[in-house]
Amino acid sequence: MAVQGEIVDKAAAMVAGPIASVDWLVIAPVVLPIIGGAVLLLIRHSIRWHAVLALVVLVVMVGANGLLLQRVLATGPVSMTMGSWLPPFGISFTADVLGAAFSLTASLVAFVCCAYSLRDIDATGRRYGFYPFLMLMMAGVSGAFLTGDMFNLYVWFEVFLISSFGLLILGSDKAQIDGATKYAILNLVGTTLFLIATGYLYGTFGTLNMADLATRAGQIGTAAPLMTLATLYLLAFGMKAAAFPLNFWLPASYHTPPVITGALFGGLLTKVGIYALLRTLVMIFAAERLVLAGLIGWVAVATMLIGALGALAQSDIRRIAGFLVISGVGIMLAGIALGSNGGLSGAIFYALHSMLALSALYLLGGLMRQRGGSFSLHSLSGLYGASPFLAALAFIISLAVAGLPPGSGLWPKVMLVRASLDSGAWQIAAAILVSGFLATVALGRVLILAFWREAPGDKASSDKTAAAGPMSAPGCSALVVLVAAMLAMGVLPEPFIRLSTAAASGLLDASAYIQAVFPAGSGS
Amino acid sequence: MEAVFAILVGLFFAAGIYLMLSRHIIRILLGVVLFGNAVNLLIFTNGRIIREVPPIIAEGLDVPAGAVVNPLPQALILTAIVISFCFFCFLLVLAYRAYQEIGTDDTDSMRVAEPVDDGLPPMGY
Numbered sequence: 001m002a003v004q005g006e007i008v009d010k011a012a013a014m015v016a017g018p019i020a021s022v023d024w025l026v027i028a029p030v031v032l033p034i035i036g037g038a039v040l041l042l043i044r045h046s047i048r049w050h051a052v053l054a055l056v057v058l059v060v061m062v063g064a065n066g067l068l069l070q071r072v073l074a075t076g077p078v079s080m081t082m083g084s085w086l087p088p089f090g091i092s093f094t095a096d097v098l099g100a101a102f103s104l105t106a107s108l109v110a111f112v113c114c115a116y117s118l119r120d121i122d123a124t125g126r127r128y129g130f131y132p133f134l135m136l137m138m139a140g141v142s143g144a145f146l147t148g149d150m151f152n153l154y155v156w157f158e159v160f161l162i163s164s165f166g167l168l169i170l171g172s173d174k175a176q177i178d179g180a181t182k183y184a185i186l187n188l189v190g191t192t193l194f195l196i197a198t199g200y201l202y203g204t205f206g207t208l209n210m211a212d213l214a215t216r217a218g219q220i221g222t223a224a225p226l227m228t229l230a231t232l233y234l235l236a237f238g239m240k241a242a243a244f245p246l247n248f249w250l251p252a253s254y255h256t257p258p259v260i261t262g263a264l265f266g267g268l269l270t271k272v273g274i275y276a277l278l279r280t281l282v283m284i285f286a287a288e289r290l291v292l293a294g295l296i297g298w299v300a301v302a303t304m305l306i307g308a309l310g311a312l313a314q315s316d317i318r319r320i321a322g323f324l325v326i327s328g329v330g331i332m333l334a335g336i337a338l339g340s341n342g343g344l345s346g347a348i349f350y351a352l353h354s355m356l357a358l359s360a361l362y363l364l365g366g367l368m369r370q371r372g373g374s375f376s377l378h379s380l381s382g383l384y385g386a387s388p389f390l391a392a393l394a395f396i397i398s399l400a401v402a403g404l405p406p407g408s409g410l411w412p413k414v415m416l417v418r419a420s421l422d423s424g425a426w427q428i429a430a431a432i433l434v435s436g437f438l439a440t441v442a443l444g445r446v447l448i449l450a451f452w453r454e455a456p457g458d459k460a461s462s463d464k465t466a467a468a469g470p471m472s473a474p475g476c477s478a479l480v481v482l483v484a485a486m487l488a489m490g491v492l493p494e495p496f497i498r499l500s501t502a503a504a505s506g507l508l509d510a511s512a513y514i515q516a517v518f519p520a521g522s523g524s
Numbered sequence: 525m526e527a528v529f530a531i532l533v534g535l536f537f538a539a540g541i542y543l544m545l546s547r548h549i550i551r552i553l554l555g556v557v558l559f560g561n562a563v564n565l566l567i568f569t570n571g572r573i574i575r576e577v578p579p580i581i582a583e584g585l586d587v588p589a590g591a592v593v594n595p596l597p598q599a600l601i602l603t604a605i606v607i608s609f610c611f612f613c614f615l616l617v618l619a620y621r622a623y624q625e626i627g628t629d630d631t632d633s634m635r636v637a638e639p640v641d642d643g644l645p646p647m648g649y
Contacts, residue, residue: 188608192559
């Protein structure tokens with residue numbers, strides 16, 4: 001903001017030269033799905049093209065995200081400010097290792113889910129716009145991961161939220177309407193809290209650029225209500241992430257839509273909340289996070305245990321998955337509570353793992369439904385005999401979600417337990433281990449009842465429920481891709497640990513991020 | 525002037541939260557509207573409240589000559605109003621649809637997605 005009476009050099013406010021074409025990579029993951037969604041809306045009557053076009057866009061998105069991550073790893077954070085303005089006057093998009101890694105994993109999960117949906121979403125679902133909604137949701141999610149501006153982050157939250165409403169009620173089942181009502185109202189309250197915090201933030205700092213905020217938060221002095229801001233952000237993003245006392249919208253809604261929507265939501269949406277918490281509490285309000293650390297720690301413990309206990313009490317596999325999503329949110333919150341490099345890299349690694357693993361768990365539920373005719377543990381049985389292939393996938397997914405080797409959940413938990421013992425937070429270490437044990441029991445029960453239990457003898461195999469049938473080939477191959485990625489993460493964790501450590505260091509020491517937005521190092 | 529607005533915003537928040545604590549969806553929605561407008565007013569107040577001075581920079585100057593209202597918060601509100609209005613419309617339709625499907629707008633009896641008598645998973649083979 002220009003100070004009164006100073007002479008302002010206009011050249012300092014605008015970009016003079018043309019923008020290098022490689023810089024466009026920063027916004028490509030957002031622009032691609034928006035264009036894709038718009039085109040899909042234009043051709044909304046030609047539904048046979050929808051899935052193909054969505055798949056193509058998502059493949060290009062994965063490629064763009066991959067290139068972006070490679071560039072960020074090689075040269076540090078990249079930034080681009082809209083409308084040729086210089087920051088902080090324009091809206092900046094800034095990709096660092098954290099944002100690029102999350103964005104890449106999210107687009108990969110979306111691609112896999114889209115492949116799964118080829119058989120799962122029927123003509124009615126396509127006509128009502130499943131694929132345009134999917135595209136716009138991905139635009140919102142990528143935008144949230146890559147933006148460098150707080151208000152813009154709010155806008156992307158709203159973009160993926162409204163698209164998720166569309167996906168959630170697609171089909172207009174009674175249970176869907178019920179779940180969507182709770183999901184929509186509570187999430188709207190959550191984003192409104194986010195907007196309140198952002199209003200105060202602008203009033204306090206006079207800037208919304210994250211790099212600018214990170215620079216100024218340390219210099220603004222004790223008179224500014226930074227503690228209030230940090231607490232409001234914790235409340236708002238805690239609600240979006242489904243942390244314990246604010247989590248009730250998630251188990252009410254995630255099991256109601258088609259399983260593919262559950263997979264997308266369970267994999268991606270809560271992680272956006274976690275990402276926003278990392279960005280605000282760790283990078284911008286570092287000193288305030290230290291004060292809140294005790295509170296966040298106990299919230300994390302409660303979230304982990306409530307999630308795992310909830311999973312134990314369910315008999316519908318989608319509801320088990322919903323509660324395991326919550327348990328995973330607790331584990332990531334634990335890393336934010338610890339705040340050390342080890343804890344944060346554990347949380348980031350866990351977030352990458354859980355995007356894959358929880359989507360895989362929902363998709364597994366879908367395939368079990370296709371093969372066994374039900375989601376309920378009361379009626380599923382004999383799946384091992386029916387499909388050993390599905391049983392093997394289910395076994396690996398269960399290991400990964402519960403955090404047992406060789407699944408991908410082991411290493412982030414090891415990092416987090418070590419980090420919490422290093423900082424003397426025994427209750428966090430204990431909660432991670434206990435919730436892992438409870439998740440093992442819950443998923444072990446799925447394996448025993450649905451796969452190992454013999455199909456009831458009195459009703460011979462001819463008496464399968466009408467819904468049971470062969471599994472869809474795209475569904476199986478989608479799940480195989482996810483399981484392969486999870487196994488790679490579990491067996492060769494080194495590159496992922498390096499990646500998460502780099503992302504955590506980039507948050508703890510934001511100088512490279514700030515340098516990318518303000519190359520002169522001048523702030524504003 | 526700011527003090528009056530601050531009190532108004534506080535009243536909006538109080539009324540909005542009170543309504544949102546109700547069990548009936550329609551009251552919750554009215555609460556959501558008040559809550560959203562409270563935020564809009566809050567951001568509006570953030571940008572300084574002065575009458576009849578447009579934020580226009582005179583020719584030959586680089587900054588405004590006197591104190592003017594910061595136009596950025598108003599731009600932010602414009603975005604927020606559009607978004608919250610869309611959401612409200614969507615929620616109204618959704619609530620009406622829920623009333624049609626489930627036959628109630630009392631949140632205590634909206635238990636289709638999470639049935640009360642769900643029971644425990646099988647305890648053994």
